Amino acid sequence: MNSGDIMKYDVVIIGAGASGMMCSSFLKSRMKDLNILLLEKNDKVGKKLSITGNGKCNLGNNDLKVDYFHSNNDLNSFKNIIENNEYLDILKNIGILTTEENGRIYPYSMQAISVCKSFERYLISNDVKIKYNYTVNKVVYTDNEYIINDEIKSRFVVLATGGITYPKTGSTGDGYKILKSLNHRITNIYPSLTYLMTNYKYQKELQGVRVNAKASLIVDNKLEKEETGQVQFTKNALSGICIFNLSRNVKRYLDDNKSVIISIDFIPECDNIDDYLKQFKNYKSQEALSCVINNKLANVICKDTNTYDKQFNKIDSKSFYNIMDKLKNMNFKIIGVGDYLVSQVTNGGASLDNFNNSLESKTNHNLYVIGELLDIDGDCGGYNLSWAFNSAIVAAKDIISKLV
Ligand SMILES: Cc1cc2nc3c(=O)[nH]c(=O)nc-3n(C[C@H](O)[C@H](O)[C@H](O)COP(=O)(O)OP(=O)(O)OC[C@H]3O[C@@H](n4cnc5c(N)ncnc54)[C@H](O)[C@@H]3O)c2cc1C
Incomplete structure (x- = not known):
């Protein structure tokens, strides 16, 4: 991109982690011609996903109940998103067959890295443009569209930048700053799932x-x-x-x-x-x-x-x-x-008060927030990844419903 050029997209998804990749894949699987851009600060997709579950990626659980999830808000209004098993069928379509061990769901390959590769293959073969080594610092809303880092325009923006734990994987809390600049409330945050x-x-x-x-x-x-x-x-x-x-x-x-x-x-x-x-x-x-x-x-x-x-x-x-x-x-x-460097998830985040049941911002039209960036965290057992996937699907479906 030359400085001064403004690139225009239908949907920009910020963060190619578990939720961002699921959202991009789902959108493209339903709308082949959608002009999507996936922005990722690392030089590859799914850096955190690739180390989950001790390298085996515990990506879901057979017992998906709201009781295993926590937030400063009442999660019952988000129960339909949390307790949905549809993500497993979608993972299968992406090329991630799953298996179960004591209720915990894993990829059949038992390899987190193969999950990342399946997503990457799917995104590439469905023409999702991925821009690596690109850090989003600024998102502004003007004239019914979003402008990202003063150089990318989009009607829809999906923030999927994760929480603030394991920062070496790329999730360094940038989403909190971006949302604060858009007048969203961020709750107090603490390290969770830690020693x-x-x-x-x-x-x-x-x-x-x-x-x-x-x-x-x-x-x-x-x-x-x-x-x-x-x-x-x-x-x-x-x-x-x-x-x-x-x-x-x-x-x-x-x-x-x-x-x-x-x-x-x-x-x-x-x-x-x-x-x-x-x-x-x-x-x-x-x-x-x-x-x-x-x-x-x-x-x-x-x-x-x-x-x-x-x-x-x-x-x-x-x-x-x-x-x-x-x-x-x-x-x-x-x-x-254990501090943020070693904890598995962030307790707290973007306050759910600011979002409707499709995870669209109540104040910023066509802005969606998904995954760990939101104030919701699950117990050990595949709950955090199931949330990342389920929240991505619900946001993608809402975007599609506005486009058709
Ligand atoms: C060691 C470890 C093991 C875990 N094991 C499991 C498990 O087995 N099962 C489970 O359910 N959960 C597990 N988790 C938790 C789970 O990995 C996370 O909850 C999940 O990855 C969150 O997905 P996400 O898409 O919201 O964020 P992430 O996966 O963190 O993705 C966010 C992406 O956004 C990118 N990004 C951030 N800021 C910017 C920016 N400004 N511009 C551009 N890109 C940006 C990041 O580089 C990153 O790629 C584990 C976590 C850790 C640390």
């Missing part, structure tokens, strides 16, 4: 431990939320899907000086393990505990209760009670959370 840091004195010794457990988030002595699943221990933090799903508001609580505890039940299926353990009375206490829990964890619990190396049937009743209490309710004081 929780603890100062537990024996934490380093637990590094590498993975257990299936029930974890409870306790804020100012009140139970906030419980999750069952895998908990992983690093040298200074608790991690794993279970913890990620509890992490959503923890930064906010800590900023408000609230006390945050993660309490872990290491044997959630069992309420009276003491009878079982008593048969190992001649063992050292950590050896008896190792009959039911991870070895490193058994050592730490015994050190913490001053029973390490003591014969199991010789420990006093108070210490025995302490051990049993740690097995069922071991408390970890939380002192910090």
